[in-house]
Amino acid sequence: MNRQLMCVTCESTYPCEDRRLRCDCGGLLDVQLDMDSAPSPAALAATFESRLTSRLPEDLSGVWRYRELVLDLPAEDIVTFPEGRTNLYTLDAAPLGLSALWAKHEGENPTGSFKDRGMTVAVSWARHQGARALICASTGNTSASLAAYGARAHLPVFVLIPEGKIAQGKLAQALAYGAHTLQIDGSFDDAMHAVEQMATQHNLTLVNSLNPFRLEGQKTIILDSYFQLGQMLPDWIVVPGGNLGNTSAFGKALVEMKALGLIDRVPRLAVIQAEGASPFARAAQDSFRRFEPVQPETIATAIRIGNPVNYDKAVRAIRFTNGVVTSVTDAEILQAKHDLDRQAIGCEPASAASLAGLRRLVREQVVSPSESALLIITGNLLKDPDTTIALATGQTAGLGIPGAASLDACANEPRHVPSDPETIARIVEEELR
Secondary structure, three states: OOEEEEEOOOOOEEOOOOOOOEOOOOOEEEEEEOHHHOOOHHHHHHHHHHHHHOOOHHHHOOOHHHHHHOOOOOHHHOOOOOOOOOOEEEEOOHHHOOOEEEEEEHHHOOOOEOHHHHHHHHHHHHHHOOOOOEEEEOOOHHHHHHHHHHHHHOOOEEEEEEOOOOOHHHHHHHHHOOOEEEEEOOOHHHHHHHHHHHHHHOOOEEOOOOOHHHHHHHOHHHHHHHHHOOOOOOOEEEEEOOOOHHHHHHHHHHHHHHHHOOOOOOOEEEEEEEHHHOHHHHHHHOOOOOOOOOOOOOOOHHHOOOOOOOHHHHHHHHHHHOOEEEEEOHHHHHHHHHHHHOOOOOEOHHHHHHHHHHHHHHHOOOOOOOOEEEEEEOEEHHHOHHHHHHHHOOOHHHHOOOOHHHHHHHOOOOOOOOOOHHHHHHHHHHHHO
16 A cells, blocks of 8 residues: 655655654654555455464564555565564453453563554664664663664664663663663653654654654554454543553554444544643643643653653544543552452553553443443563562552552562471461361
8 A cells, every 4th residue: 555654733745765753844744544545444354364374474463464554565674573462351341330341461562562563663664764773762661672673673772761760671671682771860751852853863763653653553453453353343442641652553543444444433542641640631621722741750650751742643533533531540550450460461550551541431431331441451560570569568658659558458468488388288278268
């Protein structure tokens, strides 16, 4: 299919080969598909389904399997592990009174987060264009993903992270995969401002979600869910909101799927932010007439972002899907994390914002009992082991979380016991009563 870059603000167009991050007017760019050259929905579905039995590297990927709607590249330029082979789990909908509830676990990607779906496309396109080096700002997951894909592509990687504001599991990945890791004295938003400026002035390829090719890969979370659910989508898709890349990508996926005839009903998006990092939720309260960045603070480091770069695209997504935006407290996030973890849907704190937010929307009767919902789980439990251990050992008060006392029941502390088998057996039997 033919493609071009289009500004979401003024609709100016540019060739995809232009190495630009923004329109001349300063607006964000989309990769626009030529719908007139698209195959029929039946032909697309048949093509995608037929690749499930293929052993080609690009077909094993849950991103490149949908390449007609992602990006056309020669196979030798594609950098893949493969990624996107993530499971969709059926959860018990009864506690929420819903008709059905599912969780799409993007933490099952190669580096443990949804970022791999976007990174395979951004890095493949960069290699195709002969990139000199790759750069990103990160709260953790982007740096881990870029470090891995950059290593596979044999390209130098530079990552800027806010010092002391990144979970150790994510930092470990960036260091292990060989990225040049630069810890800045500032926030993620400061790092984002710096990398955009450096990319433009020093011929570096930026792979944050400001890069429109990143979002083409993240669209496939929706495509993959659609096929896993038997070519249907639920009433609600619930996703954590930080830099709003997924919100933007999901909205774009749904616009395209509707235009292509793959769906005739558009699900509603629900974007959930942490209360201490909720500029999008605050803007939504005023129908997006005004936006003010915030100084973010939340235990959910992956969404600790106060000035999301994809704001304009995310607003478009919410309006197109008749969506909603809300926020939840850190205590609510950690309670939801505990509840997901106990179902073996282990996740990092930001991922649990989806369940915490859905609970709020059900309480407020925004989501009705007859409706179905899909939770997007964005990152693996092992991304932030320190918070998981604190939650399990009753140490959340030490994390500075308001309302931490409400989480005491989540504790599951290890017990020190003698090595005597009889004593151990007695403890086991006591627990089984």
